Amino acid sequence: MSDKNLKDYDLNDISKLFYDSVGSVIIVDPSIDTYRAMVRRGIFETILDETGSYHDLIMKLWFHFGDTNEEVVEDYQVFASFSGDFNGKYSRRLKVGTDNEDKPHLAQLTVYPFEDDSKYIFILDELDDKESIEESLTTKKINTIQNSYLFSMYIDLAQDTTSSINITEISEDTVNVQLKYSEWRMMIVNMFLPEDQEQFLRRTDPEYLKKNFTPGRTSSYDCMMRNMEGKFIWVKLIFSRAQTYNDDDYRFVFMVQDIHDNSMEILSALKKYEEMAITDPLTGVFNHGEIETQFNNALSMKHKNGDPVSVMMLDLDHFKEVNDTYGHSVGDTTLKTFADIAKELAISEKALVGRWGGEEFVIICQDKGADNANVLARRLKQRVEDHEFPTIGHITCSIGVTEIKSDDTFEEAFNRIDKAMYESKNNGRNMITVL
Numbered sequence: 001m002s003d004k005n006l007k008d009y010d011l012n013d014i015s016k017l018f019y020d021s022v023g024s025v026i027i028v029d030p031s032i033d034t035y036r037a038m039v040r041r042g043i044f045e046t047i048l049d050e051t052g053s054y055h056d057l058i059m060k061l062w063f064h065f066g067d068t069n070e071e072v073v074e075d076y077q078v079f080a081s082f083s084g085d086f087n088g089k090y091s092r093r094l095k096v097g098t099d100n101e102d103k104p105h106l107a108q109l110t111v112y113p114f115e116d117d118s119k120y121i122f123i124l125d126e127l128d129d130k131e132s133i134e135e136s137l138t139t140k141k142i143n144t145i146q147n148s149y150l151f152s153m154y155i156d157l158a159q160d161t162t163s164s165i166n167i168t169e170i171s172e173d174t175v176n177v178q179l180k181y182s183e184w185r186m187m188i189v190n191m192f193l194p195e196d197q198e199q200f201l202r203r204t205d206p207e208y209l210k211k212n213f214t215p216g217r218t219s220s221y222d223c224m225m226r227n228m229e230g231k232f233i234w235v236k237l238i239f240s241r242a243q244t245y246n247d248d249d250y251r252f253v254f255m256v257q258d259i260h261d262n263s264m265e266i267l268s269a270l271k272k273y274e275e276m277a278i279t280d281p282l283t284g285v286f287n288h289g290e291i292e293t294q295f296n297n298a299l300s301m302k303h304k305n306g307d308p309v310s311v312m313m314l315d316l317d318h319f320k321e322v323n324d325t326y327g328h329s330v331g332d333t334t335l336k337t338f339a340d341i342a343k344e345l346a347i348s349e350k351a352l353v354g355r356w357g358g359e360e361f362v363i364i365c366q367d368k369g370a371d372n373a374n375v376l377a378r379r380l381k382q383r384v385e386d387h388e389f390p391t392i393g394h395i396t397c398s399i400g401v402t403e404i405k406s407d408d409t410f411e412e413a414f415n416r417i418d419k420a421m422y423e424s425k426n427n428g429r430n431m432i433t434v435l
Contacts, residue, residue, distance in 0.1 A: 023107070026122040028054050030084055035122075043105045043126050046098050058084045061109065062094050086111050086120060093127075150227070150235065150256045155181050157206045157250035181206070193232060196223040200237070209239065210250055216243040222259065234263035280355040282332055283339035291354020291362050295410065298364050302404045310365040310373035310403045311413060313421040314342070314380070317396045317429040319359040330391045335359060337390065338397070341383050349376055362417075370403035370434050377401050377432045385430065396430035 004013070019025075024044035028035040033054045040048050047060060090111040095104040105126055112121040153165040160180045185204050192200050202208060203221060213219065218240040225235045236259045242251040278290035286294065298309045316322075316338060323331040339353065342361060346353045352364040363380075365373045377399045384397050400420025404413050416435045424431040 022123060023126050024048060024122070024124040026057070026124070027119065028057065028084075028122060029119045030054055031118060043096065043098070043107070044124055047096055054084060061096060062092075086113050087117065088113060150258050152253065152255045153184075155252040155254055157181065157209060157252070158248065160206075191226045193224045196225075199223065203237070203239075206250075209241070209252065213239065213241040213252070215241055215245075215247075215249075217241050222263065225256065227258075233258060233260035235259060280339075283336050283355050285339050285343060285361070286352065286354030288354065288356055291352065291356065291364070294352050294354065294364050295362065295414070298366065299404060299408060299410060299413065302406060302408070306406060307367060308369040308372075308403065310368050310370055310401060311417050312363045312365065312373060312377050312399055312401045313356065313417040314361045314363065314397050314399050315421055315425065316359040317398055317425070319395075322392055322395070326391055333390050334392060334395065337387070338384065338395075341387060342380060345376070345380050345383065351376070360421075370401060373401050373403065374432060374434050381430065381432060398424035398429050399432045400424055401432060401434045 019039065022039055023041050024037060025039040026035050026037050026048070034051065035054045035057050036051050037044070037048050040050070048057075090109075092109055094107045094109050096107050097104040108125045108127055110123045112123070114120065151165075151167055154163045155161070156163075160182055162179050162181050162184055165179070185201065189197050189200055199221070200223065218238065220236050220238040222234060222236050224232045227233050236257040238253075238255040238257060240253045240255075242249070242253070244251065278286055280287040285291075295311065298311070301307065302309050316334070319331065319334070322334055335355075338359075339355065339361070342353045342363065345351075346363060349368075350366055351368075352366075354362050354364075356362045365376060368376065381397060381399060385394065387394070389395055398421060400417045400423065402413060402416040402420060420433040420435040423433040423435075427433070
């Protein structure tokens with residue numbers, strides 16, 4: 001038939017040529033959620049059943065990650081019910097795959113609605129390797145430029161509509177979704193962490209956007225959102241109002257940018273500096289400022305709920321002689337070793353250890369009255385006494401203990417443990433005094 005002149009071809013010839021070469025022809029009826037594959041060849045014979053659910057067909061064709069046939073998480077599948085409605089002819093490229101292949105196949109989809117738009121004809125063709133390679137290279141260029149943008153769409157608040165929806169991890173093409181903006185907000189809210197949902201609804205409220213965005217203004221905020229794999233990641237939500245000359249024209253571009261890796265680096269750095277700000281650099285326990293803060297927190301909790309809490313102050317006995325005899329380097333090692341002993345015991349007792357200054361340390365004993373705090377002090381005193389410290393051998397400590405009272409001020413509670421500790425020092429050292 002290829003030898004014919006063009007004038008000799010008729011519609012029957014064209015129909016036969018089309019039928020013999022097309023990859024798949026599918027008739028769909030969304031009203032009863034059904035499709036029927038009239039033709040299936042090549043990859044489409046593998047991935048398509050002869051009949052089935054129209055919703056499942058939409059999911060299989062494009063609601064999966066662009067480079068695999070793995071479906072996106074359920075939260076994102078809600079868009080599928082809106083993606084199969086077509087108001088006219090529609091065409092796009094798809095990546096489809098099978099369970100037995102790692103490499104996806106590139107296909108061209110064309111949709112022809114029936115005259116009343118109640119049913120559709122899907123025409124599917126697999127593109128050859130050359131086109132697939134070119135598409136892959138183009139995709140890589142696009143991803144290099146825009147790989148941090150996960151989602152984008154156009155919003156018209158006056159019409160309550162969305163358009164040009166693009167979900168990058170599904171496809172570089174826009175998704176054919178006939179979706180109201182008011183519906184989209186309620187569909188997507190569950191994709192955010194529960195503590196971020198109220199802020200999302202407030203910041204995306206149409207009245208908020210109208211009030212706070214002048215034409216041309218762009219604003220953003222960071223939060224945690226579920227990605228296609230179901231994991232919560234840090235994202236930047238960006239709203240930009242279109243620059244128009246009509247004050248009642250409320251059109252916006254909305255984008256979701258993946259900032260997870262950068263945010264985690266920043267949070268890690270902030271955590272590092274936070275720890276540096278509250279930690280004694282020599283011993284690794286809380287510094288004076290932080291243990292004083294924890295002391296005040298304990299007072300506040302005592303005033304609020306009345307739960308028992310005690311505080312102890314510890315001082316290494318004859319520590320000046322260590323520095324004078326062995327030098328400050330050995331003295332520093334002794335302080336670090338003492339702090340390690342205190343930290344090890346405190347962790348199991350949910351206590352907080354801090355260096356007050358020099359060789360003096362403070363421990364906040366939560367949920368412990370004076371008697372239980374005294375038991376903990378005895379265990380700590382014994383461990384210090386038994387421990388073989390580097391270079392110096394053995395050393396002891398003197399401890400003062402007090403239980404915080406409901407009407408205590410910081411000065412009153414601190415003066416009691418300070419007095420108790422000095423009584424232990426004055427009464428022979430290596431002792432515990434409870435006041």
